[in-house]
Amino acid sequence: MSAMQLTEDQRDAMQEITNIAMGQAGSLLAELLGNFVNLSVPRIKVLALAEVARAIRDMVGSDIDVTAVRQSFQGYLTGEALVIYGQNGCTELGDLMGYDEELDRSEETELLLDVSNVLVGACLGGIVDQIKNLTEAHGTAELGFSAPSVMAESVPADALINPDKLSWTHALLVEVNFTLEGRNFISHLCMLMPEHSIEKMCSILDRFVESY
Amino acid sequence: MLIKSLPSTWDVEITQAVNGKEALDAYRAGKADVMFLDLTMPVMDGYEVLENIQKEGLNSFVIVVSADIQPLAQERVKKLGAMAFIKKPVNPDLIESALKQYGIAL
Structure with missing residues (x-):
């Protein structure tokens, strides 16, 4: 395979598409939690699989343990979506959603899965919405999602991805984060x-750039 | 991408900035009569740019163009002096009507 990298134009386009998708996800999150949500600048990288765990740690921070929910997606695009929370993310969620009493473990997990599912669905849905008219088969780009599941609790961020478990050589990593004011x-x-x-995305991004 | 959404008949010189700080510097240097401002940017975000423009009493004509569609975001930028809020993806007609609304000759 040729060297996998995005050109500057492709990266800009991906950043723009992601920014719009995350804006929609952030707005849903704000509504759900009744709090103003700050959006990050999307970070986009193409990495060899072995570098992914470290890249995620660098983005999330190495000094905290995290809890993460994963959902895989397949269809026009294939991949994994991870929603990563800081240690107190889960307890904060219960509080934010207005639960007075402390949630038991299964309630907490359910909440975590629900919120993650909203973010993943809105972000990936938002991306697909914007690119579907640029695919080879104009207007179609369906995605299916697996049910969200908790992949790890209170682990260092670089322990989330085990390269041995994926048969990929490279990964396009797109990271956005939501903080609450x-x-x-x-x-x-x-x-x-x-x-x-990645190859599909690159051709789509080229068409996206050309369409402007 | 935004640049391509501007009215084609509008005869203007365009200065681009990659972050809020660059935008503010260009604005201070008098390089813009109208500023199209994103909110989500590295180094200095759009809110900070608006705050600085307000603080420094710069003559301002800022149109915010953002993917942040929270109602509160819109409210905040208006309070900080933005003339209009246009959500991304940009509809060129909305840009044109915002400019016309404020009497900018196109």
Whole structure:
């Protein structure tokens, strides 16, 4: 495979598309939590698979343990979406949603899965919406999602991805994060796509740039 | 991409900035009569740019163009002196009507 990198134009386009998708996700999150949500500048990287775990740690921070929810997606694009919360993310969520009493473990997990599902669905849905008219089969780009599941609890961020478990050589890593004003809450959404989806994305991004 | 959404008949010189700080510097240097401002940017975000423009009493005509569609975001930028809020993806007609609304000759 040729050297996998995005050109500057492709990266700009991906950043713009992601920014719009995350704006929609952030707005849903704000509504859900009744709090103003600050959006990050999307970070986009193409990495060899072995570098992904470290890149995620660098984005999330190495000094905290994280809890993460994963959802895989397949269809027009294939990949994994991870929603990564800081240690107190789960307890904060219950509080934010207005639960007075402390949630038990299963309620907490359910909440975590629900919120993650909203973020993943809105972000990936938002991306697909913008690119579907640029695919080879104009107007179609369906995605299916697996059910969200908790992939790890209170682990260092670089322990989230085990390269041995994926048969990819490269990954396109797209990271956005949502913080809440006045609260100690952060959730990172990392979307990872393997080489065949990267190639598809690259042609789409080229068409996106040309369309302007 | 935004530049391509501006009215084609509008005869203007365009200065681009990659972050809020560059935008503010260009504005201070008098390089812009109208500023199209994103909110989500590295180094200095759009809110900070608006705050600085307000603080320094710069003559301002800022149109915010953002993917942040929270109602509160819109409210905040208006309070900080933005003339209009246009959400991304940009509809060129909305840009044109915002400019016309404020009497800018196109």
